Structure formats: C-alpha cells, structure tokens
Amino acid sequence: MNHVLGDKRAIILLLGPALLVYTVAMLLPVFWSVGYTFFTGNAITGFSPAGFANLQKLFTDPAVGEALVFTLKYAVIITVGQVGLGYLLSLLYVFAIKKGSSLIRTLVFFPVVLPTVAVALLFQKMFEIAPQSGVVNSAMNALGLGSIDWFGNGTSAFWVIVIMDLWRSMGFYAVLLYTGLVDIPEDILESARLDGARGFRLISTIVLPLSLPVLLSSIIFSINGTLKVFDSIVALTNGGPGSATTPLTLHMFRTSFTYGDYGYGSSIALLLTMLCLIVTLFIFRSSRRDLTKD
Template sequence: MALTSRAARARSTADLALHVHDYRPDANGSRRERLTALAFIAPALLGFAVFYFWPTLRGLYFSFTEYDVFNRPVFVGLGNYRAILEDSTFWNAMLVTVEYVAINIATQTVLALLLAVLLHRLTRSVFVRSVIVLPYLIANVVVALVFYWMLDAQIGITNQVLGWLGTGPVAFFGDQNWAIPTIALVNTWRHLGYTALLLFAGMVMIPNDVYEAGRVDGASEWKMFWRITLPLLRPVLALVLVITVVGSFQAFDTVAVTTSGGPGDASRVIQYYIFDLAFQRLQFGYASAVSVVLFVILALVALVQLRLMRADQSDVA
C-alpha cells in the first residue's frame, strides 16, 4: 500500500510538472506580441522623430550659429546666448508673455473650476458637456478673427453696445493697456470648456462616499469644495496647470491675427518675437537660441509646478 500511494504521488507530481511546462510563456508568442506592439506605435514614433526630435536637434545646433537660410551656418559658440542677455526686446517680450500668462491662467483656472463643479454637482449631461467644449473645437484663428471684428473700435458690436450704454468706444486691440488683457480673455473663452472637462474628469474619480460623509457631518457645499474637492483634485489640477501654463507661454496665432505684436511692442509675446526673428528678419540662429531659452524656462516652470503641487501623490485612498 505504501508503495502504491508513493507511486501515485510521483505520477501526480509528474503530471503537475508537465502542466506547468505547458503553461510556460511561449518565447515566439512574446516576440510576436512585441513586434505587433512596435508596429502599432511605429507611425507615432516616426512622426515624433521627423517632426519633433530631429527639428529640435537642428534648432539646438542652429542656436550656436549665425544662419539666414541663404548662406551656410557660421558657428559663433555662445554668441547668440550672450546677445540675449543684452536684448531689451527679448526681455520686454518675456514680461509681456508673463502678463498674458498670469491673466489667462488666473481667469481660466477659476472659471474652469467653477464650471467643473457645476457640471459635477448639478448635471452630468453629455449634451451640456458637448456645448461647453464646442469653442475649443473651433480653430484659434477663426476665434481671433471673430473677436477682432466684434471688438473693433469703429464697427464692432461690442463698442456699439457700449455706445448705447453711454460709454465711449474702446480700442481693445489697439490700446497698449487693453491689448494683452483682451487677447488673454479671448483665449480664455476658447479653452475654458476643455479645461473644465479635464477638471470634471478628475472630480468624477473622487468617491461619492466622501461627499456623503460630509453631508452627514453637516458640511455645506462650500466647505466640501475646500475640504474635499480641492485636496483630492490636486494631482489632476497640477497636470492641468502645467498644460495650460506651457500652452499659454506659446501663444502666437491670436497675436498674429489681431495685433501683430502691436501697438508698439505691447503685445509682442515671446513666440511672436521668435517668429519675427526667424521669418521676417531671417535671423534663424538667434531665433533658435531664443527658442532654446524658452524651452529651458518652460521645463523649469513645469518642474517647479509639479514639485510644489505634489502631482505624483494622491489623497484618494
């Protein structure tokens, strides 16, 4: 009996070993899966290499040269970067850009938070969300042109309404004090719905049990917003702020369509200054150096934002 039971255990162990061997991953299957995955991501990798990585490397090289397209690049070392330190137009463009970013981000973030809370607490209608995101789907050049006509000091409907109210016409795009705030608010209008939907998606991930516990404790909607929604929304809010800040520093098309950097240099943001250097003055080497400086600034800004807002940590249990 002992020998029989021992033989039976040996056979069962051998059968188990055979089954385990059968379930081992197939090396050829894994290789096929990797090749399939590479085939799917190859178009994106090719587009990234051709349209982003290679131009970035060439721009970095041109930043150390004098280059005007018609002649071969002449290596000047750090000459372009030293020139930036003494370029008053560059520093004015940075100040104008910072003003634009401050107005745009402040208004866009506050209004988007308010809109996202209303969507989350009052309605989750797909139709309402579609209407809210509709301005973002319109080309920025089209939006800029429509607002340019609406806010025109002579024929714009906005100034006509102000005239009916007894207020004189305002040159929204033609006044040095109004140009940047107007451009910032126009872009806020366009991006508001998209930013609100990103924040709304973050709010949906917050467990409803937390809000129910707050109601049981007698907390008002205002207190739950400050004590529950904002702390738990912090990682998503940090990501949204990085996206919006980086995007705001790259504002160009609205300025190009409406003011062309004027009046004077009042709306000459840094991206428009780079465009002016490269395609109007043909100083591609210097424009590349300014682009590299802007890239470094944006990388540092994004890093500081993520660190300060602890974007890699979540309070959702």
C-alpha cells in the first residue's frame, strides 16, 4: 500500500477520473456562473457586458434584502430545531427506550423518505381554511377558537413551513446523532455513574463533550442545507403570500428563469455561496477556539 501511495503515476491513475468528473460537474459550472455576473441578458436574447453593475445592485435591491433576512431567519430556526430535536431523540434512543428504539427510529425517520411535494400537499390540507377547514382549523373551532388563514399571512405561513420541515428532518438528525452517541465507550459512562454523574449531569459533563464532533458536523450540514432551501417552500407556499416566504434560492430562480436575467441571478447565487462559506468558517473557527480553551 505504501508503495502504491508513493507512486505519483498510481495516484494520478486512481484520483484522476474522480477529479475530472468533479471538475466538470462541480467546478466548471461554478466558474461559469461567476462569469455570468459580469453580463446581463440570457441565452435567448443574448448577453451584453454589465461590469460590476449586477454586484452593486445586490446592495440596493430591497427584494434581495428581504429574501436574505428570510433565509437567515429560516436557517437559524430550522438548524436549532433540527439539531436540537434530533439530539433529544437520539438521547432517548440510547438512554430511555433502548429495546424499542429500532422501531421508533424507523417511524420517526419515515418522513425523510417521503416526496417533498406529497408532504407539502399534506400540510396544505391540514392548515387550509378554504374550500373547507383543514384539521388544524377544525380542531381550533372545536375548542371554540376562530379559524386562521395560515397561508394568507407571512408570519403564520413561515411557522407552517418551520413545522413541516422540522417534522420531515428531525428523524434524519436523530439517526445521525445516534451514531455518535453509540460510539461513546460504555466503560466511560459506567465510571461516570459510579462517580455519581446521572441524568442531566451525565449528559452535560460526559455525553455532550464526547459527542461534540458529530454534533458539530450536524450543525454544519444543517445550516448549509437550510441556507439553500428551495423545494419545500416552492411546494408549500411558492414564496407567498407575496414575497413573504421567498428565500434567496427562489429569488435567484425567478430572476434567472422567469425574468430571464442570468447575470443578476448568478450574482444572487454568488451571494448565497459566500454566505454558506462564511457561516461554515465561523462555525469551524468558533469550535476550534472552544477546543483550544478546553
């Protein structure tokens, strides 16, 4: 093995095809998209040079500002919910319901494999007010409360999106974090119990520090996914009412393919890419600083 890894020709032969596919499928489209930011127009009407006008427009476009605020708010709330609920579920799997955890893990994970459109249609029916009251409004009416037009207001529509996406994704993060918890050596947990660490103290002083690497990976995975949310919002609200639930991805899509401005759409995509990189680097640096203090 050392002889093979020390041979440059063998390394090129082994890694070359994978690097070629990655370059063609990932890197070239990224550079192509960055190149579009210096032009205006599309493939049908043609392109004309725009210089830095598209990038300058990002800082003055109120639609971009509104979409950016929504994206950040959605990403923070969903990431905290996904990882937090997933971690709580994983703790239950390991410490509370050991024997029946396989069946429960399967049931909680099941929404992850459902099609996004099917889940969105389910929640539309659950929260609808017309042509007939959905399950949620019917339950509120049974309690003597009035019906709410959940999708007619930006705030209520946002929370329906949050509920739907947390329901869909918490099972995935529960399984992901569960794999980190089961790797904690049992003798360490037993030693901590003998020293009197139980319940919350055991989790906060032993389990949480030892599961920090997989927890950090889950946070990075979640924040990058939520910053790039697209399908669930399109399927449930299509960015409405108005543009109240429009993230950067949907605004980029409409700018590029509905309004035919590839250059400005690529500029929005570049903003989203830089946002993902900045957030990821911030999480890495913060976690490294905490580890250094410890």
